Amino acid sequence: MxxxxxxxxxxxxxxxxxxxxxxxxxxxxxxxxxxxxxxxxxxxxxxxxxxxxxxxxxxxxxxxxxxxxxxPVTAGPSWIVPAQPANDDEMAAWELSRRVQASDVGDETLTRLERTFDELAMAYPVTPPADLLERVRQHSAYVVKLLDARKTLSEHRRLLVVGGWLSLFGATLHIDLKQEHAATASLQAAVTLARQAEHPEIEAWCFETDAWRVLTDGDYAKAIELSQAAQAIAPVGTSALIQATAQEGRARARLGHSTETYAAIERVQGMAAKLGIPDRPKEHHYQYDPAKALAYTATTLAWLGDAAAEPYAREVIARLSPSDDVSKWPRRVASANIDLALVLLADNRLDEACDSAQKAIMSGRVVPSNHWRALEVVNAVEARQLPEAPELREAYEGLKAIEA
Missing domain, CATH: 1.10.260.40 (lambda repressor-like DNA-binding domains)
Incomplete structure (x- = not known):
């Protein structure tokens, strides 16, 4: 036998x-x-x-x-086990070591992929999502190819991790472009890779990203549920935990849950303060910093109808506006101008509100998933029959035509 x-x-x-x-x-x-x-x-x-x-x-x-x-089968009783030379064990150990270290991937390739993902995430605030999506597709395809290559266990895990980040980022871009089916598939892939790599932060980001998607669709209760799921998974001190908490606060603001909203804002500010202020803010989409806390506080308070949103929105604009050329603004500045417009409308400062909304729309930084936020301002201006309404509506329709 x-x-x-x-x-x-x-x-x-x-x-x-x-x-x-x-x-x-x-x-x-x-x-x-x-x-x-x-x-x-x-x-x-x-x-x-x-x-x-x-x-x-x-x-x-x-x-x-x-x-x-x-x-080969040998003669003799079946209970007799052929003796093996002692050096067979030594050679087997050498062979195992060689196999474990054999690789067609290599540290340099993985480092380059990891660096590329960071570059893409930092380009997110100022680059059209369709442009970034093409690069994400190319690098994700390369990860798939490398998964079939010979590699060490350590390299395999690193490949799963970078593949998870790329799939998550691809899902974010698909959501920005309102490509629902592709976004769902990419999120599922990211969750699978995160679990295989035992990387809870990526998995938490998947739930947080889905929370943002359903929030933009108006399902605020589901957004709270997904945000809380992300918080339960995210490791302590991670950007995913802070962002998921901020997402819950924004969803609660839309529902008018003032007590819970202020509590979420306080938790976000507390966690963000522990991160410290970086010497060179990188604007990395998946790395939180105190400046992001300002922006999310402005949005959350504006949605709650709290006039305290104004100084936060103005500080975001002052910090991040590189020039008067709105086309060079990061996306966060466009969002802050929409927040500011909502607050100013509520305070009957109509001229300023229309000017802020016009700047946000004309910047080209309002992606399809955020069109509804700009539309809220346009509808409010039209409801008041302000003279700026036709011009603002024209700018908004032009924005939609460009992104279509």
Missing amino acids: AAKRQRLAQRRKASGYTQEQFADALKVDRTTVQRWEKGEVDPQPHQRPKMAKLLQLTSRELDELLTADVL
Whole structure:
């Protein structure tokens, strides 16, 4: 009777599969996997490509692994185990070490991918989402290709992590562009990669991003539920925890939950203060800083109808406006001008409100997922029959036409 294929079982375990999970992935019974590992039968030719992929081996390596542990049948009682030379154990250890370190990926490639993701996330405030999405697609496709390459376990996890970040960012861009089905698929991919990599912050960001999506659709109760789920997953002290708390506050503001809204604002400001002020703010979409707390406070208070939003909105504009050229503004400045317009309208400072709204719309930084915020101001101006209403409506319709 053939000896057990010990290396096949070891490789399966190292790849993170139980016998049952491995059988499910290959659409066979668990007993079939057991027979493979005992050396009683061989996998069928059509099963081997999938098996090699699951075990992260080439076809040749799989063939070697399947034959290496199978010993010829010898005469004598079945309970006699052939003695093996002591140096076999030493050589097996060397071979295991070599396999673990073998890689077709490499640290340089992974570092370049990680750096590229950071660059894309920092370009987010000033770059049209459609432009960024094309680059995200290209790099995500490269990650998929590398997942089939030979790599170390450490490199595999890093690849899952950067793939998770890219999928999450792709979902954010799809939401900005109101591409719902693609956004859902990208979020699901990001969650899967985050769980495989055991990276709770990415998973928390997925829930927070979905909370923003449903909030823009007007489902504020669902936004609160998703924000709280994100907070439950996010590690303490992470940007995901702060952002999810801010998202809950904004949803509660839309529902008029004043007590809970102010409590959320206080928690966000407390957590953001612990981060300190960076020497060179990077405007990284997934890295919180105190300046972001200002912007979210302005929006939350404006939605609650609290006049205290005005100084926060003005401070955001003063800090982040690089020039009078609105086309060079980061997206956060356009949002702050919309917040300011809402507050000024409520205070009957109509000329200033229209001017702020016009600047926000003309900046080109109001993405499709935020059109509804600009429309709220346009509708309010029209409801008051202000002379600026036709011009503001024309600018808004022009914005929609450009993004269509």
